[in-house]
Amino acid sequence: MSVGGAVSEQARLLAREAAQWLALQDAGELSAEQAAELGRWRQRSAAHEALWQKAEGLRRRFAEVPAPLAVACLDRPDPGRRRLLGQALAVGGLLPLAWLGYRQLPVASWRADLRTATGERRGLTLPDGTRLQLNTASAVNLDFAQGRHRLQLVQGEIAVDGSGPVQVEVEQGLLQAWGAAFCVRLDGGRCEVAVSRGQLDVQPLAGATMRLRAGQRLSFGVTGAHASETFDVQLPGWQQGLLLADNQPLGQLLRELRRYRPGLLRWDPALERLRVTGTFQLDDTDRIFALLAASLPLQVHYRTRYWVSLAPRQLAG
Structure with a gap:
């Protein structure tokens, strides 16, 4: 307060x-x-x-x-x-x-059992054999006492791949899965869930339970969920260290990229609606900037290592 x-x-x-x-x-x-x-x-x-x-x-x-x-x-x-x-x-x-x-994490995340810094990704196997991956700037608490299989996502995004039951607690509610592979991301006041294998139940704190199956995803808050939508489970993503863009507005791509780069990333609003298509390696954000500058009418300015801005390219003459 x-x-x-x-x-x-x-x-x-x-x-x-x-x-x-x-x-x-x-x-x-x-x-x-x-x-x-x-x-x-x-x-x-x-x-x-x-x-x-x-x-x-x-x-x-x-x-x-x-x-x-x-x-x-x-x-x-x-x-x-x-x-x-x-x-x-x-x-x-x-x-x-x-x-x-x-690490740029708030106190609750700093105290979490597992955490990653901005730009860092981490994978590990949990006591029950479940494979867990943490995306950039993420934090998770673990609870495997007395036969429980529960994770608490405090911040960021995780990918879970297990053969048995697992629960994921988020501020907006509870996810219950059985032999499923799925991603969970906290984004503002909402939680985004995508299932690539198996199925899981989404239980908002106040709202109807919804079952998601492989190839479905949705966004939900405390009071309920939006309708689910389909996605291509074969497309690679951050778990493989990749950022994909298919005729995507540049502003949307940069907002996603900002999650993976420590410091300030700013751009001229005139660049927002430029379209970009490509597959980018998340481990080298400087190379991503170079590729964008080579394919789009923009230029990249480094004030410091941690202060980068993008502006429309100035025409000669």
């Missing part, structure tokens, strides 16, 4: 900017121009400077603490600063603001 009520979008933006500037400074990648820009950012208002001082103080105090925990502490301003900082210090706005180069 925030100081004084709901977190405003402006407060979230202020907190995010502070975390980004701190990350760039810690990485030692601030140019003279960027250092001057940071100075102007700090001078923009008393709240800007106070939040910056708070962030730098926490960095010194918690140098050995994982960044998500340190950033979460920004929500605890001294009483005398509350009026000055206001909603900028809300937990909801600051928990996701891990400094770049760290």
Whole structure:
């Protein structure tokens, strides 16, 4: 809960900017121009400077603490600063603001039994023989005590491939599968499920249970699910380290790609509706940018390793 009520979008933006500037400074990648820009950012208002001082103080105090925990502490301003900082210090706005180069996961995810960083994928075999894969920036808790076969997806996306019963708990409800292979992804306030083998039941917290079979997928929330739709189970995806695009709007592709790259990825709105087709290797996002620049009228600018922007290509002459 925030100081004084709901977190405003402006407060979230202020907190995010502070975390980004701190990350760039810690990485030692601030140019003279960027250092001057940071100075102007700090001078923009008393709240800007106070939040910056708070962030730098926490960095010194918690140098050995994982960044998500340190950033979460920004929500605890001294009483005398509350009026000055206001909603900028809300937990909801600051928990996701891990400094770049760290795992960029909120506290609940940091404490999870299994987790991956941004851009990392991980596969393992569970005690009951179930094969589990974690996609980028994901976190899972395991419960195999007393014969249970339950996973709790805290954040991100997983792929499950098992021969027996398994349950997956999400904020929106419960999935129950029997000898199935399926993917589960948390996206905002909804959960997306896709079954490639077998079947499973989707039980929203408040809504009718729906059974999904191989080749079906759906999105559901706490109160129920949308109608299921079909998909091609033969198409490769993130489990194989691939990102596929079939005449896809570039903006949609970049939003998906942003999940796999630490730092800032921005693009000019004029690029949104460009169409792209291809199969891209998720392990080399810089190569993806190069391929996009070679096939589309755009250019890629690297301000730092963690700050990339795409803009329309400037015509010569």
